[in-house]
Amino acid sequence: MAAPYHFRPMTTADLPQIKRWLALPHVREWWGDPAEQYALVSGDLDEPAMDQFIVATEGSDLGYIQCYDLTAWNSGFGKQPDGTRGIDLFIGEPDMVARGHGSALIDAFVEERLAQGATRIVTDPDPDPANARAVHAYAKASFREAGLVDTPDGPGLLMIRDK
Structure with a gap:
């Protein structure tokens, strides 16, 4: 069941938990090689175009979300309006998967980002x-499908949510 969410900025203290989550089968299935992804996620802590958060509810951490400016690296999204941000996430805790958290936390996070500009x-x-x-x-979090895109990580289904 979905609950209120808190998006805490990720720090180096969160890296052991991120490493553990990335190695879990349900995360690895879509995020790929845990060592490679850990290097990318941990390396992005100082990246000015990337904001990283730990998603928590009811006093416990349940996942990871990153929000980033569109740059030359992720140009596969095509031309987007100024002020567009991209997101990626995973629910790390296995017992929190398939309980309604995905769409609810996406909606809460996106509402905050849109309210912030x-x-x-x-x-x-x-x-x-x-x-x-x-x-x-x-x-379910009000994104609409906008077609297939080629990204540096392979094909993706571009999904958009406007203000």
Whole structure:
């Protein structure tokens, strides 16, 4: 069941938990090689275009979300309005998966970003039919499908939520 969420800025103290989550099968399935992803996530702590958060509810951490400016690296999203931010996330705690948290935390996070001045939020879940849970969570959080895109990580389903 969904609950109120807190998005705490990630710090180096969170890295052991991130490393543990990335190694779990349900995260690894969509995020890929845990060592590679850990290097990227930990390396982005000082990246000015990237904001990283630990998602918590009811006093416990349950996942990770990153929110970033569109740069040359992620140009696969095509032309987007100024003020567009991208997001990626995962629910790390296995017992929190398939309990309504995905769409609810996405909605809460995006509402905060739009209230803070973002004009559009984009994401690119893997279009593989096996990833229907993620696509459904974004759709339930008021994202609309905008077509397939080629990204540095491979094909993605561009999904958009405007202010």
